[in-house]
Amino acid sequence: MQWSRSKYEKTVAFTTQFVCTQLQLVIAEMHETEISETCKQIHALMLTNNVDMNLWQLSSKLIGTYACCGDLISSKLLFQETPNPNVFAFNWMILTLTFSGFHEEAIGYFSLFQESRNSNSYPNKYTFSVVLKGCVGLLDVDLGKQVHGMIYKVGFEKDVSVCNGLIDMYGKCRRICDARGVFDRMAERDVASWTTMICRYADVGRIEESVFSVRKNEVGREGLFPDLVIWNAMISGFVQSQRVVEALELFRDMLISRIKPNEVTVTGLLPVCGMVGSVGRGREIHGLIYRMGLDINVFVASALIDMYSKCGSVEEAQNVFNSIPNKNAASWNAMIGCYGKHGMVDCAIKFFDRMQDEDIQPNEVTLTAILCACSHGGLVEKGLEIFRSMDSYGVKPNKEHYSCLIDLLCRYGRMEEAYDIVKQIGVEVTDSTIGAFLNGCKIHERRDLAENISEHLRMELKKPGGFVTLSNIYASEGKWRGVQDVREVMKDKRVHKKPGFSSV
Incomplete structure (x- = not known):
């Protein structure tokens, strides 16, 4: 039996919609390039078969699929060719640009979204949650306030996730009173609400208020309990404020509360040992990592290297470095910095060269570390040579x-x-x-x-x-x-x- 043209187009369109949805679901399991190439093949199939791109908003689906695999060029081109992109397409463009660091461009798409105002493209709560992250990226609290006004106008001020985004935005823009105002007006809060508020208190150094909220168990009154993120935030806040005793006491309270630490906890706590030069305390935390079966990933390993370096134990820092199975730039940076701090400039230079031999691209931190090492070791000409060659590493001074x-x-x-x-x-x-x-x-x-x-x-x-x-x-x-x-x-x-x- 021969199919009619319209039935064939609908079948291709339905298949395309299904495949695009599945591609977005497996993005974590496949390489982004593979996803993008598959998406382009589907796109080509639709074009060669003259499939109506407006059917079931297929163009918006493709925009989202291109965006979620990081192919911004294709997603932008398709977006420009789409007459009436829906909220799904706008959200994906704003989201991808924001998380790729193109905050101003993301806000530009949001402005375009506001101007279009057709039946398919009206902002929803996900739009506002992502736009608020763009405001954070720009640290533009005035823009954040404008978005807050829109949220109030369209009636999303009662949505928990949107309010959490507002708390985060105001807090990261150092407007903690505004953040607290949003928090206090919330009719319903979840663990994320408390976590965000406590984290932002910690960021601005108002640690007592965050700790007090947990210890008098305000959180528990709402049927919620401090989670690992809250404990990590408070410990990190004490460490950043160089309040060593309180950080260690809080870590002890966390263990007593039977909250198992994770890699973030120990990465945040290890700098305490470097601050007081207590290699013994650092070894205890190192041992705890093994006993609890925590993964010594590159971030934990880098924190251990930095801790041993600040405590004067270069050999132990080297042992940690050697134990890392898959070293990244952060691992090499930590070790180069360690050698530089201890005047072992030749070792720092050798590591800098080895890093490149193993196809690890030096970054801004690497070059800062090696320049500091040259300064401490008196290698003026070598330092000048490295500084002048920064462009070859793709790094702007x-x-x-x-x-x-x-x-x-x-x-x-x-x-x-x-x-x-x-x-x-x-x-x-x-x-x-x-x-x-x-x-x-x-x-x-x-x-x-x-x-x-x-x-x-x-x-x-x-x-x-x-x-x-x-x-x-x-x-x-x-x-x-x-x-x-x-x-x-x-x-x-x-x-x-x-x-x-x-x-x-």
């Missing part, structure tokens, strides 16, 4: 790289070269960079360069360190008028130097 280079040159008296680089950076220079340069001027008695750079930058310093160093340069030469001028500038800019103190 950032502020940290320039700081390392300035430090390298200043340590060994090459002040004119350092001066030229600081001028090249201009007003984008960081306080740490200018501080390193002025300190070099002081050591090598180059008041002329210190004055020149201060005038060149019009004293665009925000922290007191640079001002104090410049003041000390004048004082060491008895130039009291210069000291007075610097103090007047500090006063005008309301820059204050906190008095030093001793913990002894």
Whole structure:
């Protein structure tokens, strides 16, 4: 029996819809390139058979499939050719662009979404959840507030997932009071609500409020209990605030509560041992990792290497590195940094070369680590060679790289070269960079360069360190008028130097 044309098209269309759905389900099990190629084959089949792309919104399905496998070029081209993309297509474009780091472009698609306003493309709760992540990526709280207004206008302010997104956005934009306001107005909360609120408190250093919420068991009153994410967030918050005792106490409370730690827990806790130089405590956590059967992945291994490095045990750091079956850039970076900190510059250089021999591409962190190693070891020419070759690694020099280079040159008296680089950076220079340069001027008695750079930058310093160093340069030469001028500038800019103190 011969099929009619319309029946054939519908059959192809139905098959396409089914296959696209299945491709999105197996994306984690197949390589993204394989998914993209399969999608292109289906797309070609539809075009050669003149299948109506609007049937069952097939074009939107294809857009979503291209997007979810990371083929942004194909998804954008198809999106442009689609007359009335539906909410599914818009959501996928916004989601993929956001998670790929193209936040402004993602917001652009959201604006287009708002302008289209046809029956097929009205934002839903998933749209707003993703757009809020774009606001976080841009750290644009004003844009976030506009999105909040839209959410209120369309009636999604009662949706738990959308409110969780608002809490996250306000918290990460450092507007913790606004985040708490959304949290308090929620008629219903889930574990994610509490987790997000507590994490954001931890981010801004208001650890007591997050811990208090758990310990007086406010969470339990709503039939919920602190999960592993909450414990990890609070431990991480204490560590970031350098509150070692509280971090360790909280970890103990977590174990007493029979919450099993995971790789995130130990990765967050290990820096505590480095802060206090307690290699014994670090070994205990290392042993706990084995006893609990936790996976020593590249992140845990890198944290262990960093901990042993800060505690002065290079050999144990090397042993951890050697035990990693599949090393990535983070593993190599940690070991290069370890050798650099301990003055083992030759080992750091060898590891840098070995890393490339094993086809691991150096990244920004790698180059910062190797430049610091060259600085500590006095390898000026090698450091300059590496800095000049950064383009070959596909890395654009950032502020940290320039700081390392300035430090390298200043340590060994090459002040004119350092001066030229600081001028090249201009007003984008960081306080740490200018501080390193002025300190070099002081050591090598180059008041002329210190004055020149201060005038060149019009004293665009925000922290007191640079001002104090410049003041000390004048004082060491008895130039009291210069000291007075610097103090007047500090006063005008309301820059204050906190008095030093001793913990002894």
